[in-house]
Amino acid sequence: DAGITQSPRHKVTETGTPVTLRCHQTENHRYMYWYRQDPGHGLRLIHYSYGVKDTDKGEVSDGYSVSRSKTEDFLLTLESATSSQTSVYFCAISERGRGDGYTFGSGTRLTVV
C-alpha cells in the first residue's frame, strides 16, 4: 500500500489549457508539498500546505495554484499551461514538518505541446 498516490502518471496537454494534478495520501499527514524536477535544477518547491485550507508559495509558484479542501488531497493546477511547465511533478508528505523526512509519490510526467 503506497500511502501516497499521484494522478495521472502521464499527461500530454496543449499550451493554454488548464491542467490539474492530484496528490492523495492515506497517512493523515499534516504537511504536503508539490515539487517539480528539471535537469540541472534538481527538485524545486512549487507550493506547500501545512493543513486543510492552509497553503503557501514555494520558490517557483508563478503559473501554479493549489487547493487542499481535505487532509488527504492536495491539488496542483496549472492555470494556463506553457511549454516551460513541461516537467516531472512530485508530491510529498511529511508528518511533523520541520526535522522530518518526506515520503514522495511516484511522480507525474507532464508534457505541454
Next chain:
Amino acid sequence: DQQVKQNSPSLSVQEGRISILNCDYTNSMFDYFLWYKKYPAEGPTFLISISSIKDKNEDGRFTVFLNKSAKHLSLHIVPSQPGDSAVYFCAASGYGSGNTGKLIFGQGTTLQVKP
C-alpha cells in the same frame, strides 16, 4: 541563487569501492540535512539525515558527514554496490522555514556503480 549545490553531476565507481557524494550550502540558517536516492520513473526515497548538532551519522553502509564551518556535507557509501546506481539529492531545511519542513534540494548527482 542556488542555496544547496551539488557540483558533480555524475560519479562512477567500481563495485566494492567507496562512493563519496558532496554537497555545499550557503544558508547558515540550515540546521537539518538529508540525502535522498532516486531511481528512474520513481519518486525519491529518504536515505539518511543529520542534524547540525552532529558531525556524523551512520546507517549501515551509508554515512553522512557535516562540516558546518565549511558549509559542506558528504555522503559515503561503503562498499558500493551496483544497486546503489541512482540519482542522489541532498536537501536542507532551517529556521527560516518555520515549522513547515520546507526542503531545499540540490541539483542531484548520478552515481554509477560498475560491477
